[in-house]
Amino acid sequence: DKGGHRHFMLKEIMDQPQAMTAALKDRADFANGRPADVMQLERVVLIGCGTSLHAAQVGRHYIERLAGIPAEAESASEFRYRDPIIGPRTLVVSIGQSGETADTVAAMHLAREKGATLITICNAEESQAARVADGALYMHAGLEVGVASTKTFVASLTILQLLSVYLGQLRGKLDAETTRRLVDQMARGPGLIGEVLAEANLYSSLARRIGHYDNFLFLGRGANAAIASEGALKLKEISYIHAEGYPAGEMKHGPIALIDPEMCTVALAPRDDLRDKTLSNIKEVKARGGLVVAVLTKGDDEAASEVDFPLFIPQAPDLLMPLVTTVPLQLLSYYIALLRGCDVDQPRNLAKSVTVE
Numbered sequence: 001d002k003g004g005h006r007h008f009m010l011k012e013i014m015d016q017p018q019a020m021t022a023a024l025k026d027r028a029d030f031a032n033g034r035p036a037d038v039m040q041l042e043r044v045v046l047i048g049c050g051t052s053l054h055a056a057q058v059g060r061h062y063i064e065r066l067a068g069i070p071a072e073a074e075s076a077s078e079f080r081y082r083d084p085i086i087g088p089r090t091l092v093v094s095i096g097q098s099g100e101t102a103d104t105v106a107a108m109h110l111a112r113e114k115g116a117t118l119i120t121i122c123n124a125e126e127s128q129a130a131r132v133a134d135g136a137l138y139m140h141a142g143l144e145v146g147v148a149s150t151k152t153f154v155a156s157l158t159i160l161q162l163l164s165v166y167l168g169q170l171r172g173k174l175d176a177e178t179t180r181r182l183v184d185q186m187a188r189g190p191g192l193i194g195e196v197l198a199e200a201n202l203y204s205s206l207a208r209r210i211g212h213y214d215n216f217l218f219l220g221r222g223a224n225a226a227i228a229s230e231g232a233l234k235l236k237e238i239s240y241i242h243a244e245g246y247p248a249g250e251m252k253h254g255p256i257a258l259i260d261p262e263m264c265t266v267a268l269a270p271r272d273d274l275r276d277k278t279l280s281n282i283k284e285v286k287a288r289g290g291l292v293v294a295v296l297t298k299g300d301d302e303a304a305s306e307v308d309f310p311l312f313i314p315q316a317p318d319l320l321m322p323l324v325t326t327v328p329l330q331l332l333s334y335y336i337a338l339l340r341g342c343d344v345d346q347p348r349n350l351a352k353s354v355t356v357e
């Protein structure tokens with residue numbers, strides 16, 4: 001049931017506030033609690049593929065910041081063919097909508113052999129990932145039909161944030177009051193996402209202005225670097241447009257050579273600690289004749305005056321920012337793909353669940 005929408009993908013984008021609420025619900029006891037082990041952890045390794053890899057990359061920021069544990073994110077397809085140095089003091093967190101991705105499951109088996117503690121964040125219950133892991137944190141996002149992951153990405157980020165707060169609390173990095181404040185803050189997420197969704201029409205008209213570009217560069221910093229990669233992935237998957245996602249700080253090391261009037265840059269520059277840095281990248285793109293679409297915080301007229309198409313999102317706490325900035329990029333991809341007559345829900349060459357390498 002597409003809930004009155006033309007495609008499952010749009011329905012699933014629109015369902016994201018509920019997906020976030022569902023992921024937040026009933027988590028008080030997700031602690032199949034082994035506090036002693038948690039104190040021993042030296043490192044967290046987050047693995048996944050595609051969109052789930054991007055969730056892992058955001059999760060890395062959450063773990064470091066909230067739990068104070070060194071963390072890294074890696075593609076499961078790379079991890080499984082290395083000889084990663086992990087052991088009982090490593091927590092491996094696998095992320096996957098399906099829980100059936102061949103590379104992710106193989107990477108989990110490797111982690112298990114090496115004696116790591118293994119958790120999976122997945123949507124599909126009774127999946128292989130859930131069977132291999134010591135514990136599963138389910139997204140409860142409901143069935144995702146569109147091949148392009150949307151609501152399960154938001155659900156993954158929500159659970160990663162909860163997991164990070166949980167670890168931070170157990171390890172004494174977060175006191176009770178901070179924990180409460182963070183949980184209250186997360187509860188604001190669905191409303192913030194809803195505010196972006198309420199303006200979905202804007203993205204449809206923007207798509208008509210920029211949908212003919214054949215090259216897109218997505219830029220962001222911090223957790224938004226992962227969202228830039230996710231924005232590029234969404235666009236290439238469903239509209240077949242060449243798109244790259246880059247940490248904005250990497251611009252000068254190569255991608256800037258691509259900038260000309262034929263290149264559309266989508267920059268994520270909401271008001272946060274890194275906004276000024278990204279704004280200077282935006283100016284560099286403009287100085288070279290590139291077109292700039294930018295996701296900005298409402299009221300940031302200074303930044304808006306520097307770009308061709310500002311896309312405003314509500315002011316959000318830093319930790320919720322990636323959940324909010326991802327929504328405009330999903331909507332933009334959707335409407336561009338629609339305009340180009342692509343099969344949004346079943347893009348060519350792709351499968352919902354990649355069970356072979």
Ligand code: F6R
Nearest residue numbers: 050051052096097098101148149
């Ligand atoms: C992106 C997409 C794919 C999946 C990837 C991993 O929209 O759908 O990149 O994210 O194949 O799938 P899961 O999350 O099921 O492991």
